[in-house]
Amino acid sequence: MKKNLILLATVILFISCKEKSATKVIEKTTKSTIKYATGFDIITEGNVKKLIIKKPYKKAKKHFTYTLSDKTDLKNLQLKVPITNVVVTSTTHIPMLELIGAEKYISGFPQTKFISSEKTRELIDKGNIVELGTEQQINTEKLLELAPELVVGFALNGNNKTYKTIAKNQIPVLYNGDWLEETPLGRAEWIKFFGVLFNKEKQADSIFNVIEKNYNAVKKLALQTNKKPTIISGSLFKDVWYMPAGGSFIATYFKDANTNYLWQDSKGSGSLSLSIESVIDKGLEADYWIGCGLLETKKEVQEKFPNYVAFNAFKKDNVFTYAIQKGKTGGLIYFEKSPTRPDLVLKDIIKITHPELLPNYKLTFFDNLQ
Structure with missing residues (x-):
């Protein structure tokens, strides 16, 4: 009986070691190259490469895993590349x-x-x-x-x-x-x-x-100053002021530029829906207003939104817009190019709020409201 127990224990230990060894082999052969994005992944399992779409749309409940191959087979989610x-x-x-x-x-x-x-x-x-x-x-x-x-x-x-x-x-x-x-x-x-x-x-x-290296380098540069100017963003649309939430990528720009975004502590990763009264109450004295919707001139502001004139940023000519720079058929360059070049967006914001740190840099996406 004792011999049988010893034999059984030996077999279990052997199987366990084999399972652990197999797990280690899988871990070693499964590689991902994605560092920041949460919506997709690219993994290699042995000699097989897979593209995984984790967030195809809002509130998606399933992932889509495509095997990259030499032929397309929709039934088996196989793509020819x-x-x-x-x-x-x-x-x-x-x-x-x-x-x-x-x-x-x-x-x-x-x-x-x-x-x-x-x-x-x-x-x-x-x-x-x-x-x-x-x-x-x-x-x-x-x-x-x-x-x-x-x-x-x-x-x-x-x-x-x-x-x-x-x-x-x-x-x-x-x-x-x-x-x-x-x-x-x-x-x-x-x-x-x-x-x-x-x-x-x-x-x-x-x-x-x-792009990553440039972004992190200019982010580090912004930390060289102790000055943290206050920031507001967004604009009114049908009596609702849409302000970037504290967990949004826009708020991340303001944080990485070493500024004090006044809605930094708000929850959410999209936009906040605010009243003009609440924005005036909190942001009236803000130093800068970066991203004022599709407004292009101060005259346009005065005609369409007379309440905006009261903001300190407006009085001091510190309102910046991305609506001026367009392609020849009217497309906004900011919407098209900025997601690919966050390093340049961050440089723009640092140039606006800490101009002494980038004396020779010219704005890429933003323009001062004239």
Whole structure:
């Protein structure tokens, strides 16, 4: 009996050691390259590379894991890479594709007038990129004629009928959730999403590493001053002032610029819905107002929002807007390019609030309201 117990214990120990050893092997062969983004991941398991979409849209309850291969199999969520014919749906996708040299693979886009980049606009003017209607109502007939290997979409929920129609025609749709990221570097890291789809992974990693290094360097620079000017942001829309919440990526910019954002302690990662009275009560004496919606001139402010004139930032000409710089067809450069270049956004905010730290730098996205 004693011998049997000893033998049983030995077998259990042996099996346990084998299980632990197998676990270690899996851990060693499973690698992720994502540092900041929470909405997607890229992992390598042995020789198999997988793209995982964790946050395809708000309140999503499931992940989508795609195996990257040499053929597409929608039933088994298998994607052929590299992609050579793609439809993208957000202007935020354009700078990332350009940085890795993949803009030439775009065949269609909804509302091309919002694309500001001169490089991609040239492709539109040549007819290489087809107009596909609006984001809400993509012209599926035109899209299907293009026969893209992939559609990169974005959606508020998983009930987008257009994307379901596209998928039924055996064209894979990947949700890009860069807009759901809560940190500036998390948003920029989505360049790796495109890198892995176009076999430009090393290039995407290298570009992001430079952006990350620049961002962290200027963030460190901001800490050299003890001055912390007070900041307000946002503007009125239909009698509601939308102010970035304390957990938003905008609030992160203000924190990393070493400023005192007056709503830094508020909860949430989106926008706060405030009354003009509450904003005046708390932010009337703020030193700077950065991001005043689509306002472009002081005259426009005085005509449309006379209450704004009372703000200290307005009186001292410290109101800054991203609405002035546009592409030739009217698209806002800030909306298109800033998610990819958070280092330049942070430099802008530091230049505005701590100009002595960046004496030779010129603003990239923001302009003083004139």
